[in-house]
Amino acid sequence: MASIDRELVEALEELGLTRYEALAYLAILMSGPSVATEIVKTSGIPQSRIYDVLSGLERKGFIESTGDRPKIYRAHDPEVVLENMRKRFINRIEELKAKLNEIKRAVPERKPSVWVVYRRENIVARIRLLMERAVHECLAALPLSMLADEAMRRVLEEMVSRHVNIVLVLYRDVEDKDLLEGLVKKFRGKLCLKIREVPGPVVCLSDHLQSIITSFKTISWGAERFGAKNHALIATEEDLAHVLSYFLYHSLYYNAVKLCEIVPEFMKGLRFISVWRFTELMKDLLMRGYEVRIRIKGSYIRKRGYVELEGKVVNVNHDDDRRLYDLELEDGTTVGGREATLEDVEAQIIEVVDVKLRKE
Template sequence: MDLAELQDALEDAGLSQYQAEAYNALLQLGAASATELADACAVPTARIYDVLRDLETKGYIETYEQDSLRARACDPETVLEDLRSRATMLEAAADEIEDRWEAPEVDRHMLSIVKRFETVFQRAASIIREAENEVQLSVTADQYEELKPALREAFENGAIVKVSLHTDPERDGPSFESMDFEGVVTEARHRTLPTPFVLLVDRTQTCFAPHAHSLNEYGVLVDDYTLTYVFHWYFQTCLWEVLDQVYSARDDEPPVVYADVRRCVRDIEPTLSEDATVRATVTGLDTGTGDHVELTGEITEVYYSGMTDTTAGADSTPALSQLAGQVCFTLRAGEETYTVGGWGAVLEDVEATRVTVTKLEL
């Protein structure tokens, strides 16, 4: 370290420019009178006495009288201890700043924008483990492998786990045929086009980041029911409905579990139109009070906005576009009849978070 760098370091440690210059010169001279020191550095003679007094107060030098006021540098132990403690504190501050920048704690704000994908990914792993009802995830093959432990935990907790998997045919890496989905995923679909990272958990939390080929790196963290619903439709239309299924752990025979009323209606409408008996257990929320409800009974009819006389029938499973509006079914539970809707239900009696078809007989 040369003199100029030492000067800068002393100023960073809290000395003024004149104090650093005077102390630097005194280290070279060993001892000097005030006027000799002023001549040896850039401190004006009129200021040298004030500078020496301040350095003595800080413990850098000591002054004494010998015909005139003289000064010498103190044993540097105290100075060195101060400088090293400052260095330790600055290093710790640098580490803390890095930690806070890379992984900021996500509070209860509705929407957070972050700079780094790592922040999004770490948040995703955390909320997947907390999933109780449904996980919808769009990932690359490598990202899937990293999130597999969290997905397995969600699956074992009873969440329905849907994974839209992207593999790049021009890049070496695992193919979907070689990937392990059992005990981790309820259903997986596959695409080869670049895909953004999208995660939706329990209708409330969303993590989003552009795909790897995007020019911008950022992430969006959402903790809001309505905003997550917007991402849900993006996931359904672009990352799920149009893709080929490559794995399913769903049973063809009851009990069959649904987290999406639209999916349930699509599956049961053909059999219901043939006068089948469909019994189900519905868990969800009373749309009037917000209270948790659980109902068991028989599904007697289905309704959706795109329904016409020609769409009802055994061979006419409704397209997703026909289910974009209101979708519901009627459940007769004992002496009472309830209308059951899905995510965002307002007109129905119950917003279902899970429908379990327990019996389906022609």
């Protein structure tokens, strides 16, 4: 009699049989109705295991046995066996699919941390959405032409009404003196507005929770002239937003011309996530004789653990050469921004509680 085909054994194993069960079924199929001792000789299964193996095959519907002594084992038709197995598998798969989908639906969907959005109109809509969702702070570098859109100006007005801390760097991609003067007039004292003659990347950060970056050519009205590919990267990684915040400051904000700035009277209640922005304002206010009380939410750097502090700012470091931006409270506690390592506290949010001129 021919030996048992190893590939058939492996195929039956893939369908859920053990190796011994596959050998036994093929041995019976090849030899015809057989007793256990004959199956042992044909298959090579140990005598001590044969009855357990045959019982397993019966339960799975591959063979049947007579009541004779010794029992005679007969293989079921392979076509019937495999068709029954296929139906069981399909039913089992459908049951499993339903249960797994139920588990999936119960878990909030998480989008990938970085993805690409295409087409200028989709990118502009996404930038507007990021600005609308900002609760504490919004940093952006945008073409001036975007602010020609009345809907975008309404978004800025609404953000100001919610007391969002806004830094806006504009690229002069259109010559519209009235538009620029109108923006300065409307938002003077309520946000920081700067202008750059040389364009750079378009960037928008919303609360350091979501950010978007694309090329100037993608957004500018003249993009088609450059044959630009209209796509942008969107990220929900806080670490990446932190990097983009410093990129915006050092590469785009730092050398831009300031058109208007937040006034002290508007600062009460503002919340800062980017420490460079807060220390820039504090350095100026302290030099002008203002007292500023702040509330900090963050974590201890050495002791670890969440902390909330409130106190008066007595000293500020805003050193661009050393990339050092931190502050000191009246009790001696030093506070840095996100990823701070030298200070006592790493601030996640800095809220201005009060701003007033020092009494002489």
